[in-house]
Amino acid sequence: MVEIVSPLEPDYRRGAHGNREGGSGVTLSETQPGSIVQLAAWPGQDEALRKVIQTVTGLHLDAVPGAGAIVENTAAFGFAPGRWLVVDQAEGRGETLRDRIGSDLGTVCDLSHGRTAIAVEGERAERLLSKLYALDFSAGAFPVGQAKSTAHHDVFTLIHRTGVDRFDLYVYRSFARSFWHLLRASAEEFGYTVE
């Protein structure tokens, strides 16, 4: 397999940065999943499609907007009416799903190269993201497991809350490096670590 080159190179500098007085407020990392796959159901086929996701990934998704789930190396979440994203550290998930989803159920679109996944984790994660998105990141409004589609100006982003203070962000690859600069700059006042 040919390695997928990160768009963040050469600006991906591991280590501690920014204001270190209060320790590290957030950790930023690119998670480089092998598969990022969009599934889209025809009207009335939501239920059936979520079943397929469950059989293939073992993840159960509630029938509510933005519902998501995560185990080990796999995550899945809804981000738009009739649309879900399945993310897996392993490559080739798109093919498996394509085989299971007939044209009367919906469509499969492989985005493994097209989206860059960045995890923002830590005590100040909510505050950091509040600088960028017009979203309420508090746990009450954005519970763990949930996903939201949003944008920072031109940078369209899917955000999946995968922990109490962890958010997985998916941005378009071509924007990723520019976005990374902004994310780092915004995290500077908290002190941050790139893993």
Added chain:
Amino acid sequence: MALYLRWPAGVIYTVAQSQRFIRAGTRMAEYSFLSLLRNALSGNEDWKPAWRKPDPRPSYDVIVIGGGGHGLSTAYYLAKEHGITNVAVLEKGYLGSGNIGRNTTIVRSNYLLPDNIRFYEHSMKLWENLSHDLNYNVMFSQRGVLNLAHSPAQMDEHARRGNAMRHEGGDAVLLGRGEVARMVPGLDMSATARFPVLGGLLQPRAGTARHDAVAWGYARGADRRGVDILENCEVTGFLREGERVVGVTTTRGEIRAKKVAVAVAGSTGRVMKLAGIDDLPIESHVLQAFVSESLKPLINQVVTFGGGHLYVSQSDKGGLVFGGDLDGYNTYAQRGNLPLVEEVMSELLAMFPNLARVRLLRSWGGVMDMSMDGSPIITPGPLPGMFLNCGWCYGGFKATPASGWCFAHTIARGEAHPLNAAFTLDRFARGILIDEKGQGATPKWH
């Protein structure tokens, strides 16, 4: 700056000339340096109202609905050019409360399409003599309008436009990067700028004018020629004889007229509905504008950004006056929303990164009559006895003189002048669009 070198002789000449001219004038209430001096000596007690506040008469030859720039200039030119003085201008609020009183004051004729160039060039010529014509200083300052270009393709677009103007007898200069840098200090000229400046298109004769003064000057000019200006007189309906419009009902009573002209800009949809015209190629959108705190001279031209949509100039009072895009949705509310405020500031600072420490003093909105191709409508109809003037989008302030001039002609003669012959209502159906920006029937993009 050659002007200053000539100044002593010039000014002496000037004062003498103007006084001679004014003495030769006929009316008493002429404004001039001498009348100012005379009144100052007598404690300014003798000034008279700039225009009367008459009661409506039962009927007029022409009613112009809308006491904005266009309504007032229409009345003025009806009286001046066509001798029609039995005219009333009906304004629902205070005079100039509409877009004439809330625009960013840019006057230019740097258009691309010949129909527009000719019309706006005519307007420019009227502007150049307007203060004299009205005997009211509208402070038309021909400081130049500079459109920046940030890519070779944009330079070519500017060249195309500049050339189009030059082929119609207008003025346009294509500036290189160095010339722009010298002309406009503070611009981000760094090579690392997100949209580096490659040059720009300058229209030297373009500039700004004092918006309120234009309304007041036309009002005073029309009033002195006998036109009744009726403020706080909102049109609430139309009087009809069959199809024909024969007058209006207003909050100050019924008024009849041989001809009824509508020039209500952002309110076009609402007023035309009163006449039973429900559909028009017009949408009403809000455009916000902004002024900074007063500063010593900082920006000496009107500068527009090519990496977005932004224009800025500095008022004589010292405030940076600027604006950007429409908020982008239908509205009749004269106020905008926050995301656009932030968008406009980002664009301004992308162009002038020195302005981050300057502070916003006030923001406001105006309701724009956005047409489907971005160009205006000045036409007889759509009902007999009625005349319509609308579709000014962002750009009707600069059109004020020519719009009134052409509309007056259209009303007086019952048909369009060659200068506004293209600005018809049926051009959409016929596909003879005047689409300056090539954006099609999406008003928010014009």
Added chain:
Amino acid sequence: MSPRRAHNGGRIDRATRLRFTFDGTAMTGHAGDTLASALLANGISVVGRSFKYHRPRGVFSAGIEEPNALVTVIRGKLREPNIPATQIELYDGLTVESQNRFPSLSFDVGALNSLAGNLFAAGFYYKTFMGPVVGPLKGTRFWMFCEHFIRRAAGLGRAGYEPDTDRYEKMYGFCDVLVVGSGPAGLMAAKRAAATGKRVFLAEQEAEFGGTLRWKSATIDGLPAAEWVAATIAELATLPNVTLLPRTTVWGYYDDNALGALERVSDHKAHAAIGEPRHRHWTIRAGDVVLATGAFERPIVFPGNDRPGIMLASAAARYASEYGVLPGERIAIFANNDSAYEAALALKDAGAEIAAIIDVRAGVSLSARELAREAGAELLLGYAVTSTSGARRLREIEIQPFADGKVKDGATRAIVVDCLAVSGGWSPAIHLASQAGHAPQWDESLRAFLPPSPTQRWTGAGAFTGAFSAAAALGDDHAVNEPEIEYEPAPVFEIHPTGKKSGKAFVDLQHDVTASDIRLAHREGFQSVEHLKRYTTLGMATDQGKSSNVPGLAIMAAARGLPISEVGTTRFRPPFSAVSLGALAADRHGHFKPQRLTPMHDWHLARGARMYAAGLWYRPMIYGAGGETVEQAYVREARAVRASVGIVDVSTLGKIAVQGPDAAEFLDRVYTNMFSTLPVHKARYGLMLREEGIAFDDGTTWRLGEHDFLMTTTTANAGKVMQHLEYYLDCVWPDLRVHVTSVTDEWAGAAVAGPNARRVLEACVESTGVDNDALPFMGIVRGEIAGAPVMICRLSFSGELAYEVYCGAGHGQHVWDALMAAGQPFGIVPYGLEALGTLRIEKGHVTGAEIDGRTSPRDLYLDWMLSKKKPYIGSAMVDREGLVAPDRISLVGIVALDDRPLQGGGHIVEQLGEEPRGSIGHITGFCFSPALGKYIALALVKGGKARHGQRAFVSDPVRNRYGPVEIVSHHFFDPEGSRMHG
């Protein structure tokens, strides 16, 4: 003497000395001082000059409403003009400059304007400066000459040209309750809301919480007010559901309870911490808003009321109580209401002598008399101040008897004072509530505008609502001990002595609008409050008339003989107080737009590519091979393509996955030509129109499966096309089973073009053949290059044998490297946009310069693509008379006959004359054609084809380029297409 620091009192930190400079003079103050209090403590009375008459002016208030004491704050090379000294917290090293004076604050030539006061009355400039009607200064010249000087005389502070490198930041906040203002009313509202567990934000524009309680003499629950505040804040600070936002001005109230707030994060520090912004701009979404913004004290208008040393009574008291600064040693109070009596006592307690309390009322309450007695002041009821004197600072006031709203003739009395504290009543700070547009209501007993009825979810509290006492603001839960005050002022706004010439009476201090200006406006018919404002500039200064508007309106109402309620007030607008432009741009200051980069971006840079910003994308324009001109570079690149092989990064093309059983039907509707007939593994060139029949976009669409298409769009239109497709699927044809997904970023693309293109592919592509049979023109195959899966389509933009190789974006560089290696033997050359443009112009292909939103398909000779078999978007309108008119400008080729370059935007004329006239069209794209060895161009020219073979001229006056050209077919090169089909 003058103001000075009291020996004790105030809540400044007397132990901490801070150095600062004012106009270069070194001074000191204490932590807790504002610049205004520190200047007063240093005995400075003249702080600025007024706008028009350049009159010396001192500190007038202690808050955001300050009209006079504006300064420029200087940090290194950066200047921040027009900052009220009352809003600047002192820090060590603070450097400020006074404004609007030349050459210095104490001697200002502009002050000469004052002598010609009557000449420079309101609106004088509309009546003069018009110049002659004939001669060299006719038209606008004379005015512009005068304007030059007027502009220099006007304006306040001077901003700099240095780019501001400080950091600004954005923050979105969400809460159940936003409390604006932290006086007693705000604190109580915050406490109550917090107790219910709601998420509460408490925003206070000043550095410290507490509002008026910080300097009021009242006690609350037995504690001095300021201590009660400290305790309450300490309590709120421990609550997890409460966010305290000091130094945060809520400045704008927008739809659906979205409020803009400016947090000044590090202005008060000598240095910001790492990563800390200077300002943070908040958009706060609040369930409910509590407006507890207090009230502004207003002045009384009287002759000579602008002298340094005259200030608002509450401000004088605040300087004494909060900052331990005496604004004067011998102070008089001038009032029309009781509140100033409380101020008198505070000033007395701080050590000043209260010379007199002058009250326009004939009688006052007992408690007021008691306060006056305690202050040791002579109580002069039924008097008014009618003039003042003193050069740089108040020295003496003159008073006269006053009754029935009029100055009575009779003895004047002079009182020597160095400070006059004035109170003309209070105006609730209703700005935020009014921004949404409803008209405030005049309250005749408080003589103030009260907030309008809510248009959004807010409630009011405290002085904002006209409930002016601390007890009222705190509610019943607390025992408040404060003087009893009657807040209803006498209806006196202006003291207008008749008869004698007594000097200017200022209404708007900053803009030098006088009471007689208002009467002049009235005389000239500018009587509506909005006309009054615009004609005189009343309330248009940096303070937006916070203290001056009501007196101004009252004077107009009196002139018109109407009650104030009928005259009304001018419209409130955001911002409540000035907001830095940097804060509003926030993170986009310095980073206006993100950069979009292709997977091969770093490679291009390493190969010396000169990049071109195409929308948000960066694309190579040319590759710099040591010292070449742009023309040399692109000619070399294009020549290499025609001679052997070249490679270009096409990753930026818009790519949209169109999937679903109805995908083919959908494409038939959006493209003018047919796609349902396209076989799988084939591509077709398509054209889209807008409904109006105007060309919109073009590109190839590849059929990857029965229900699976990959549409490509131009780079520039990718977003628009995507939105266009989504709109039709959602709003016009919702029944179609089609999904569209942007996959632009999924694929890296490289076009390999030239006679040797196939050989290059043959050398590196595995798992598929690329010969003519396996991969015919417009065919698609899947294979591998260097182990990475690729998709290859044989299509050509250059007219050469060419292939587009697509692979996963993360493999882009890898595949590109492999293609370069495979091309090595053929001398493969990477080419940029310029060469791409050259090749396409030689072929006569259209792009954005021709599809400019005004051209019809016929104009571009693309009518062959208009299907007659089916309707499509635009089909119904493409034949309108205006779109088929013979004189439309249509696509042609142009050859320069003088062997000189042409340029885009040059016009074409039939004849060259003295003046440029008679344009028949314009050039859309130009190049030196290596294939033809000539300068050629595409152009849109009236008549189009009919002119082929005609002689014409390029007329490019803005670039001074004229010369003969020949109009030819736009298919310059290989019109039969033998090369790409080969």
Added chain:
Amino acid sequence: MLIACPYCGPRDLSEFTYQGDANRTRPHPMSNDQSAWNAYVYDRVNTAGDHREFWQHSGGCRAHLAVVRSTLTHEIKSVAIARESMNREAAK
């Protein structure tokens, strides 16, 4: 403004794109009634009051929404996912 996207919940105006008047119906594709097409493409009711219009949640789920909003107060009266409400209407 705050638009309550039926999928995403209430979101800031900055995430949305106005997609215009929703009062028009596209003539049948085969129709050659020029005045109907002209009305569809160029004429607007431009209501002062409750206005039917489309918004796209372009910085979110990207669905088009059918919205009724007052053009006088900006108050939003109703929001539905356009595709669903269009299909519902068509079914009627």
